[in-house]
Amino acid sequence: MDNRFSGLIVTAAIAAAASAAISVSVTRTSAQGPAVSGAALKTPPLKTAWGEPDLQGIWTDEFETPLQRPAKYANQEFFTEAQRAELDQVRSGILGRRATERDANNGYNGAVFFSTKRTGARTSKIADPLDGRIPALTPEAQKAAATDREFRLALVQSTDTCKKGSAGCAGWKYDPATSPRRAEVPPRYITRAINRNDGPEDSSLGERCLTGGLPEFGGNTGSFRRIVQTPGGITMFYDVGQGQGWQRNIVMDGSPHLPANIRQWYGDSRGHWEGDTLMVDVTNFSPKTDFQGSRGNLHLVERWTRTGPTTLAYEVTIEDPTVWTRPWTVKQEFSRQSDEENRLYTEPRCIEGNQGLPGLLHGRRVEDLAFAQGRGPDPAATDNTANFASTVVLEDPLQQ
Numbered sequence: 194m195d196n197r198f199s200g201l202i203v204t205a206a207i208a209a210a211a212s213a214a215i216s217v218s219v220t221r222t223s224a225q226g227p228a229v230s231g232a233a234l235k236t237p238p239l240k241t242a243w244g245e246p247d248l249q250g251i252w253t254d255e256f257e258t259p260l261q262r263p264a265k266y267a268n269q270e271f272f273t274e275a276q277r278a279e280l281d282q283v284r285s286g287i288l289g290r291r292a293t294e295r296d297a298n299n300g301y302n303g304a305v306f307f308s309t310k311r312t313g314a315r316t317s318k319i320a321d322p323l324d325g326r327i328p329a330l331t332p333e334a335q336k337a338a339a340t341d342r343e344f345r346l347a348l349v350q351s352t353d354t355c356k357k358g359s360a361g362c363a364g365w366k367y368d369p370a371t372s373p374r375r376a377e378v379p380p381r382y383i384t385r386a387i388n389r390n391d392g393p394e395d396s397s398l399g400e401r402c403l404t405g406g407l408p409e410f411g412g413n414t415g416s417f418r419r420i421v422q423t424p425g426g427i428t429m430f431y432d433v434g435q436g437q438g439w440q441r442n443i444v445m446d447g448s449p450h451l452p453a454n455i456r457q458w459y460g461d462s463r464g465h466w467e468g469d470t471l472m473v474d475v476t477n478f479s480p481k482t483d484f485q486g487s488r489g490n491l492h493l494v495e496r497w498t499r500t501g502p503t504t505l506a507y508e509v510t511i512e513d514p515t516v517w518t519r520p521w522t523v524k525q526e527f528s529r530q531s532d533e534e535n536r537l538y539t540e541p542r543c544i545e546g547n548q549g550l551p552g553l554l555h556g557r558r559v560e561d562l563a564f565a566q567g568r569g570p571d572p573a574a575t576d577n578t579a580n581f582a583s584t585v586v587l588e589d590p591l592q593q
Contacts, residue, residue, distance in 0.1 A: 239499055243424045246469045248497055251535055252505050252527035253417045256313030257284075259591040260410060260523070262325030266316045270325070280312040283590055308415035312591065318410060320508075321522040327485060334486050334516040340380045347372040348388040352576035361579055371573040384483040388578050390557040393550060400553070402546030404437035406459045406482050407475060408493055408509050410523065417530070427464060427471070436543030443473055450476050456489060458482060471497040487513040503529040 241247045266272070272280070288309060317325030330338065346365040349355055350372050355362035375389060384405070386397040393401060409416060409431055417432040427443040443464040451461045461477035473495040480489040496508040505527040512520035563569030 239502070241422055245422065245466065246471070246499055247422070248420045248427075248471060248499055248505060249422050250505075250532065251417060251419045251530040253415070253530060254313075254411055254525050255310060255528045257310040257591060258313035258315050258318050258525075260318050261327055262317035262319065263591060265590075267324065269316050270323075271314050272312065272316055277312045277314070280590060284312070285309075287589060307413045315524075318523045318525060319521060320524040321510075322519070328517045328519045328521050330486065331514070331516060331518055337381070338486060344374060344377070344380055345387055347374040348573075349576045349578070351571075351574050352388070352579075353574075354576040354579055359579070361576065369574075371571065375573060381488070382481045382483075384481075386578050388576055390554055390577070393554065396550060396553070399434060399437065400545050400550055402437055402543035403458075404431075404434055404439055405484065406439070406478075407441075408484065408495075408511060408523065409433060410525070418527075432541055434543070435545070436541040438541035443471075450474070453477070456480065460491070460493070469498060471495075473497070484511075485516070487511075487516045490515050500526075505529065 239247050241249075262269075266276075288307070319325045319327065322328060342364075346355075346362065349362060350365060350368045351370060353359075355365055355367035358367075379387065383394055383396075384398050386400065387395055389395045398405060409418070412433070414434055415432075419430045419432070421428050421430075425445055427445060429441045429443070430438065431441065432438045439459065441459055441462060443462040445464050447465065448463070450463055451457075455461075456477055456479040458479050458481070460475040462473050462475045464471055464473040466472070473493075475493040475495065476491075478489055478491045482488060482491075484491055490513045492512050494510045496506075498506045498508075500506045507525045507527060508522060510520050510522045511517075557572065560569060560572045564571050
């Protein structure tokens, strides 16, 4: 394909097995419905029947903006139009080339699930600090990250990843002997895959059909949220990943947060209105979640503001004094999608945890048995995590 950005800016191939998720059509194509417009959306009044600001609808960010500002644009808050056009061309070529290489070499083309979006105006989602970068880690967080990394590297030390001096072994050295740490319990709960498959929890959250949760900034498979309001209640359904959709309920009755000993995967959301802005305070995250190194102490303050018939401003301040040296803030602008085009909605289904993961675990046990009987190589000498490294992300100029 000459230009992966042509025709369709955002492809909503979210649900696994190519089930139809929330579809986005930004420009007219033969495969999609008519372009979204204010008339097509049949936008309701900006107030609900009971007088609250109306945030309802299906919303997504239609442009690609990096979380952190790339070093090349250190002093720019916004791209120029020429820079955006150049980035679109470069990224289109990378995506097209990598998709072809996957087809030829891996027998699996993950790019079919990708949302291909044009470059946004901002050089980073992070609006504060002004440099558009995540604040420095605390000494405590640096130590925790180093401990996690050492454990991961120990599990690949006897593989070709270290023998060949690949990037996945940076800071470590090759040792043909299997590390004694292979039998250890991980330092913290596993959220991304390690080079071991002794049980389901050695695999990543995605392989187990779990999602990272809040805050949700989207990824290369798209990110949508459907907001529904009732008097005294707000719910949001997130359609993310390859079928890892999830529901979020925001408590609006003024009651306090849950007791500190009650932890939830998506935290405990308590909301109230400040003028036309929905303010949501989120605490009580599970220590099994991980956002940029923050776990149970993560605290979010969200602001949702309807800025027009088809636009919704989102802002979230993120803090965890055990991880970052200061709070930081992210801003996004969402566009409302057509209710008519999405009137038939297929529930997202993730198949990895239901089918792929059991097969993966069975395969590892077969390899263990073959090695024990002298019929195969030592499984510890094979890096099974290297196959999932995304060279698209590494090459994408928006991620550097």
